[in-house]
Amino acid sequence: EDQVTQSPEALRLQEGESSSLNCSYTVSGLRGLFWYRQDPGKGPEFLFTLYSAGEEKEKERLKATLTKKESFLHITAPKPEDSATYLCAVRTNSNSGYALNFGKGTSLLVTP
Amino acid sequence: GAVVSQHPSRVICKSGTSVKIECRSLDFQATTMFWYRQFPKQSLMLMATSNEGSKATYEQGVEKDKFLINHASLTLSTLTVTSAHPEDSSFYICSAELTGRDTEAFFGQGTRLTVV
Numbered sequence: 001e002d003q004v005t006q007s008p009e010a011l012r013l014q015e016g017e018s019s020s021l022n023c024s025y026t027v028s029g030l031r032g033l034f035w036y037r038q039d040p041g042k043g044p045e046f047l048f049t050l051y052s053a054g055e056e057k058e059k060e061r062l063k064a065t066l067t068k069k070e071s072f073l074h075i076t077a078p079k080p081e082d083s084a085t086y087l088c089a090v091r092t093n094s095n096s097g098y099a100l101n102f103g104k105g106t107s108l109l110v111t112p
Numbered sequence: 113g114a115v116v117s118q119h120p121s122r123v124i125c126k127s128g129t130s131v132k133i134e135c136r137s138l139d140f141q142a143t144t145m146f147w148y149r150q151f152p153k154q155s156l157m158l159m160a161t162s163n164e165g166s167k168a169t170y171e172q173g174v175e176k177d178k179f180l181i182n183h184a185s186l187t188l189s190t191l192t193v194t195s196a197h198p199e200d201s202s203f204y205i206c207s208a209e210l211t212g213r214d215t216e217a218f219f220g221q222g223t224r225l226t227v228v
Binding site (some may be wrong): 034036041042043044045046049087089099100101102103104105 | 116118146154155156157158161203205207216217218219220221222224
């Protein structure tokens with residue numbers, strides 16, 4: 001059975017304090033790993049798609065990396081507006097069509 | 113990025129009534145859309161895959177007679193919660209994918225359903 005595990009569940013950072021969020025996965029044939037940001041009461045906002053080990057993508061203060069077993073979302077010098085829940089999802093050969101299998105998310109709080 | 117619009121954002125209904133939620137892809141065509149459900153502090157759980165012009169595919173444990181899905185066009189899918197009960201209260205989110213150089217899955221804003 002495909003599994004997606006995110007850690008930590010919650011993370012509190014000081015503004016400017018860089019850190020990384022982890023997403024480990026056990027799947028039967030990865031067809032893409034997705035990162036999203038979700039604000040309270042809102043739908044997920046697309047950040048990145050990664051397809052193969054060694055791939056990296058960047059967007060402003062965020063950088064996503066992928067290995068054969070896990071993905072990291074690195075946050076460099078975060079600001080309070082980066083506070084949100086970050087979701088990791090995988091699409092695999094066992095999913096129906098293109099549906100995504102989500103982890104439970106990491107709730108990030110960045111304090112001034 | 114592409115825009116997926118979901119309406120309404122919030123709805124309160126009485127037990128036993130039905131509620132319809134719309135999901136539109138505003139600037140692209142989506143032959144397939146997905147409906148998810150999210151409980152507080154939990155992740156998104158796939159309910160069903162909505163296919164334009166054909167019947168939806170439901171995940172195990174999801175009652176297809178309760179959660180009616182209609183994908184009438186390439187830009188619109190609807191989810192109708194029939195005979196709603198308080199336990200149906202949840203956050204419902206739809207998504208659609210845009211395939212290009214990379215495949216990006218875009219989500220609607222979500223609908224907070226409260227059944228009283």
